[in-house]
Structure formats: C-alpha cells, structure tokens
Amino acid sequence: MAWGFQTWDAKGKPNNYGLVPVTVVGQFAVALDQVTGSATYSVPAGHVLDYIHSPRAFFPTTKRRIITIRGGTVTLSQGGDTSYGIGSESAQAAMIVVYVRKA
Template identity: 40%
Template sequence: MAEWGFRVWDENRKDINTGFVRILALGTVQLSQNQVSGAWSFTVPAGFVLDYLSQSTAAAGTTTRRRFRVSGSTVSISDAGSSYAADTEPAGSSNVIFYLRKT
C-alpha cells in the first residue's frame, strides 16, 4: 500500500477506507447518439463483479433513453422508452468503461 493519500481507521485501528475502490478495467466502448442496443461479454473470475461507468460526450440533448443491464459476465443496453428509472440514462453519445471490482 502506498505511503501517501487518504486513509481512515476505526477505534480498533482497522483500516476502513472506502473512499477509493480498486478496479480492474476490462475495456471501453463509444456509444453513438441515440444508440439503444448492444452487448459486451467479459471473463469474470470468482470473487469479482462486472460493472460499468458511462460518461456523456454529447454536445446536444436527447429525449431517447437507454437501459444498462449487467447479468453475470455480460453488459447490455436496450431502449428504455420514457423510463427515468435508476438503471436508465439519456442515450446521447458517450464513452463507457467496463471494469471488475471485488465483491
């Protein structure tokens, strides 16, 4: 462990730092404006879970929405219609990073 940065301990001197989560990046993809379909699969070792982060690169807004679903070793996107549920986002152009994190 590095000798610099932020750390937090409990009253028993146990390191309880949860501010930074270590991840293992698996890949990236660029989604186009209004793209609402696609699927990507990766090898997920025992003790890890597949997840993603999406960052918008859109210069203009859109009313189209997409839904991300993570199931085992696959991430897929689909048309979310007019849903504003937690697993949906605007379907603007974006970069997506897929990563593993420990469970």
C-alpha cells in the same frame, strides 16, 4: 501525519474505504440515441462487472438507455423517456467503460 476522515458502523467497525481499486476490462462507444447493443467479458471468480457511462458530447434527446449486467455480459436496451434511476442513462454519444471489482 495522517489526515482525512473516518466513519464507523454501529459496532465500531471502520466503513469508509476511500478509493476502491478497480481493473478496466474494456470499453465500447455508443452513438447518440443508440439504445441496443451488448458486449461480453471474462469475470474472475469472486468479482463482478460494473460500468461508467462517460458522455462524449451533449445533444438534446429524450431517449434513454438501460444498461444491465448479468455475469460477464453488458446489455443495452431502450428505456422509457422518463426512466431514471440506477442503470438508466441518457442516450448521449458516450463511452461505456467496463471494469471488474471484488464482489
């Protein structure tokens, strides 16, 4: 018996893919208030890197880190104290988990 739910686009094509498999290629720790750093990974053709920011603890901080990915390089830079949005994270002590997924 099938269960769950499905959605379709305007042309009737299913567009709910549920869990998308990914492959973790690495991880690195960042300290509280750390706003610089980088790491480089190999990226297979037809794939892109992405990340998960996983805080290890929560401490008061107004600092923010910007995480950008270009090719196989993940770079941390300082964001403004009110910088919010995609790629902007609180500068908490954290693990950055880097994974590869289909482009």
